[in-house]
Amino acid sequence: MVKFGFALNPSSRIDLDKTDREKFAQLVELEPDVLKCMACGSCTASCTAGKFTPTSVRSAILEIQNGRWQQALDMLKGCLLCGKCTMVCPRAINTRHLILAINEVYQSGK
Amino acid sequence: MRERILGGYDDFVLPFMTGMAFILIYLFIGLIRIFRHMPAQDRTRFFKSLLSPSIMLKNAKDIVNDCLLHVKIFKRNILLGYMHASIALGWFMLIVIGHIEVALYVPQRNGILYYPVFFRYFVKQEGALTLKGSFFFFLMDFFLLIVLSGIGLAIYKRFRSRALGMRRTTRPCLADRIALACLWSIFPLRLLAESFTAGIAGGSFLTKPMHWLFSNFLSNDLHILPTWWAYSIALGVFFLALPFSRYMHIPTEAFLIMLRNAGIKASHPRKGFAEAEIYSCSSCGLCIDACPMNVNKRNLKYSSVYMIRFLRRRNEKKTKAIADKCLMCGKCVAVCPVGVESCNLKRAHRATRYNTLQYNYSYLGNGSHPAHAHADTQDTPDILYFAGCMTHLTPSIIKSMEEIFKLSGSKYVFADKDGGVCCGRPLLLAGKEDAAREVIARNSQLIQTSGCSKVVLSCPICLKVLKEEYKLQGIELLHHTQFINSLIKEGKIKVKDGGESLVYHNPCELGRGCGIYKEPQEILQQVGELRKGEYEGKESICCGGSLGSLTLSYEERGKITQGSLNALTGCNPHKIITACPLCLKTFAEKSPVPVMDIAQIVKENIYTNTYETYSL
Numbered sequence: 001m002v003k004f005g006f007a008l009n010p011s012s013r014i015d016l017d018k019t020d021r022e023k024f025a026q027l028v029e030l031e032p033d034v035l036k037c038m039a040c041g042s043c044t045a046s047c048t049a050g051k052f053t054p055t056s057v058r059s060a061i062l063e064i065q066n067g068r069w070q071q072a073l074d075m076l077k078g079c080l081l082c083g084k085c086t087m088v089c090p091r092a093i094n095t096r097h098l099i100l101a102i103n104e105v106y107q108s109g110k
Numbered sequence: 111m112r113e114r115i116l117g118g119y120d121d122f123v124l125p126f127m128t129g130m131a132f133i134l135i136y137l138f139i140g141l142i143r144i145f146r147h148m149p150a151q152d153r154t155r156f157f158k159s160l161l162s163p164s165i166m167l168k169n170a171k172d173i174v175n176d177c178l179l180h181v182k183i184f185k186r187n188i189l190l191g192y193m194h195a196s197i198a199l200g201w202f203m204l205i206v207i208g209h210i211e212v213a214l215y216v217p218q219r220n221g222i223l224y225y226p227v228f229f230r231y232f233v234k235q236e237g238a239l240t241l242k243g244s245f246f247f248f249l250m251d252f253f254l255l256i257v258l259s260g261i262g263l264a265i266y267k268r269f270r271s272r273a274l275g276m277r278r279t280t281r282p283c284l285a286d287r288i289a290l291a292c293l294w295s296i297f298p299l300r301l302l303a304e305s306f307t308a309g310i311a312g313g314s315f316l317t318k319p320m321h322w323l324f325s326n327f328l329s330n331d332l333h334i335l336p337t338w339w340a341y342s343i344a345l346g347v348f349f350l351a352l353p354f355s356r357y358m359h360i361p362t363e364a365f366l367i368m369l370r371n372a373g374i375k376a377s378h379p380r381k382g383f384a385e386a387e388i389y390s391c392s393s394c395g396l397c398i399d400a401c402p403m404n405v406n407k408r409n410l411k412y413s414s415v416y417m418i419r420f421l422r423r424r425n426e427k428k429t430k431a432i433a434d435k436c437l438m439c440g441k442c443v444a445v446c447p448v449g450v451e452s453c454n455l456k457r458a459h460r461a462t463r464y465n466t467l468q469y470n471y472s473y474l475g476n477g478s479h480p481a482h483a484h485a486d487t488q489d490t491p492d493i494l495y496f497a498g499c500m501t502h503l504t505p506s507i508i509k510s511m512e513e514i515f516k517l518s519g520s521k522y523v524f525a526d527k528d529g530g531v532c533c534g535r536p537l538l539l540a541g542k543e544d545a546a547r548e549v550i551a552r553n554s555q556l557i558q559t560s561g562c563s564k565v566v567l568s569c570p571i572c573l574k575v576l577k578e579e580y581k582l583q584g585i586e587l588l589h590h591t592q593f594i595n596s597l598i599k600e601g602k603i604k605v606k607d608g609g610e611s612l613v614y615h616n617p618c619e620l621g622r623g624c625g626i627y628k629e630p631q632e633i634l635q636q637v638g639e640l641r642k643g644e645y646e647g648k649e650s651i652c653c654g655g656s657l658g659s660l661t662l663s664y665e666e667r668g669k670i671t672q673g674s675l676n677a678l679t680g681c682n683p684h685k686i687i688t689a690c691p692l693c694l695k696t697f698a699e700k701s702p703v704p705v706m707d708i709a710q711i712v713k714e715n716i717y718t719n720t721y722e723t724y725s726l
Contacts, residue, residue, distance in 0.1 A: 046503065048499050048530075048531060049532075051529050053473050077468060077469055077470040078469070078470055078471065078473060079469070080471075080531065080534075080536065080537060080549065081532075081536045081540050081542065082499040082532040082536050082657075083499070083536055083657045084502070087500070087503055087655075087692075087695055094660075094661070094662075094663060094664070096536070096540065096657070097434075097660045097661050100467070100540065100660065103464075103467040103468070104463070104464075104467065107467060107468060
């Protein structure tokens with residue numbers, strides 16, 4: 001093929017039809033707080049593990065809402081469950097249980 | 111005294127023997143099950159402990175104190191203690207004296223299980239009563255009277271538990287009710303049976319007058335056999351219902367004490383050591399009143415006693431709900447008369463679900479550490495200050511501590527100045543044990559190689575895990591309350607009375623967790639007027655912010671915080687003082703009066719050089 005020096009990037013559009021909403025429903029049942037997040041980023045700012053790794057509860061929640069749960073799982077692997085994010089969350093989300101619940105729901109049956 | 115019934119047998123012993131055989135077989139199988147499910151090293155540990163004289167002595171002491179005298183319950187409430195001690199000790203003495211009587215008078219019947227129980231039926235008094243005989247008869251009647259008084263109290267307690275110091279008790283299940291009815295009837299029936307037989311076999315101050323009383327309007331001899339039958343049936347049914355009821359703690363508790371003294375801990379929520387704990391739970395319900403979640407009479411179903419009940423019934427769903435909800439404040443363990451460590455059971459239960467979740471802590475290996483920079487040099491400070499995650503959310507504590515270090519002239523290195531890693535306790539509490547071990551191993555290495563001989567911590571959560579799991583050699587671990595107290599005692603800092611009234615909130619992890627009660631009190635007495643809250647020392651209640659609970663929502667936590675604050679502010683203090691950053695942050699949000707850490711109030715009331723020059 002002739003190279004023109006440019007190419008089309010694969011679409012970064014998220015196809016919600018292809019994502020499995022069933023797991024998200026399970027997650028909501030386990031920890032309804034996931035719906036409360038307003039993505040302020042307080043959790044990420046205070047995160048102990050976040051000093052060393054890209055651990056971020058805020059981004060993980062966004063990724064899951066967009067159906068990209070593998071990215072969310074990778075993001076939470078470094079979490080130490082220290083609970084600082086729970087203390088600072090202005091929406092009073094039970095982040096520790098949310099992280100455990102995300103792992104529980106999405107790690108099983110990949 | 112000689113045998114009246116030839117052959118030493120009557121059909122009425124059959125119900126008793128059936129029950130007895132059943133319970134002995136059940137206990138034997140249970141014992142084998144517990145040993146089989148225990149990890150091999152725990153098993154050898156247990157058998158070794160049986161040979162050690164010091165542990166043997168401790169076993170004997172604990173069994174007498176806990177199973178017979180019920181010292182722990184006496185300390186809580188005298189009537190409640192008497193109720194338990196009278197039934198346990200009285201019954202035990204009836205059995206012992208029964209055996210002595212058999213050995214003395216009818217030695218040919220030694221070793222027959224039912225003989226001492228129905229002794230009075232089988233023997234006949236001949237000639238005048240000897241002094242020895244009347245002594246034993248007196249003892250038998252005396253202990254029967256003691257047991258009967260205990261049963262009387264128990265019946266009274268069933269209807270008015272508050273009189274015996276219990277606000278709320280557990281709801282008994284069917285087997286409990288059956289066993290309870292039998293337990294209540296065993297001893298009155300024994301009294302009746304022995305009274306009717308007193309004409310033949312003799313008796314003492316209780317049975318003789320009863321016999322005389324009955325002989326006035328009942329033809330005694332016809333009532334002998336039916337009452338002995340009833341007594342035997344009550345015993346038999348009690349033994350048959352025993353394994354399914356709360357009274358299983360009677361045979362199991364002694365075994366649990368021996369296991370505990372051997373140093374064994376629960377490694378599985380249902381099997382092995384846990385099984386011994388579950389069956390030792392007497393369902394007394396002391397933990398219901400103790401649980402901080404039960405403030406305002408809500409969440410009653412989340413008490414430890416119900417968790418153990420559901421574990422016993424293998425109700426996985428309900429066990430899970432309680433295990434995840436618990437604050438792990440440890441108050442139920444502190445008040446438990448049997449000493450069931452229910453928090454460990456909950457942790458083990460969480461581990462069955464969360465331990466397998468994936469994690470990746472490889473980044474911990476790369477973290478550079480300020481303490482490390484000092485490791486090779488000569489001027490390594492003695493003191494390593496470890497603030498901990500939570501203290502970084504309350505920088506006022508760190509600032510106060512830095513000031514105190516400076517004013518006292520202590521050389522220190524601030525381990526997690528730029529935000530360190532977690533201590534691993536939150537992971538342990540969540541049941542991610544393998545993950546926690548990795549963090550603990552990494553941190554231990556860092557602290558051990560730092561060259562410091564003392565670690566001062568501001569967070570009791572970290573202190574507890576450092577004390578219990580880190581196994582640091584030659585390093586002294588101090589909470590900042592201990593450190594400040596020693597500074598004051600050595601005269602390195604001087605504090606003045608600020609003239610304010612203070613109330614001290616005992617953090618769960620510092621008090622019950624690490625056993626530190628004295629030092630904070632000593633400091634606070636010097637910086638202000640220390641008042642007493644509603645719950646003091648071992649009985650203090652959680653602030654509601656505990657990391658132990660996984661599923662407790664913010665609203666539910668708020669109620670606990672409010673309840674705890676109400677208990678603290680009852681004495682109208684100017685300030686609430688605590689010693690844990692998590693308590694500080696939780697209280698500060700809702701408290702009507704200012705909340706401070708102990709380090710802050712010390713810093714406020716410290717004599718500094720500048721202060722002295724100004725005042726001069």
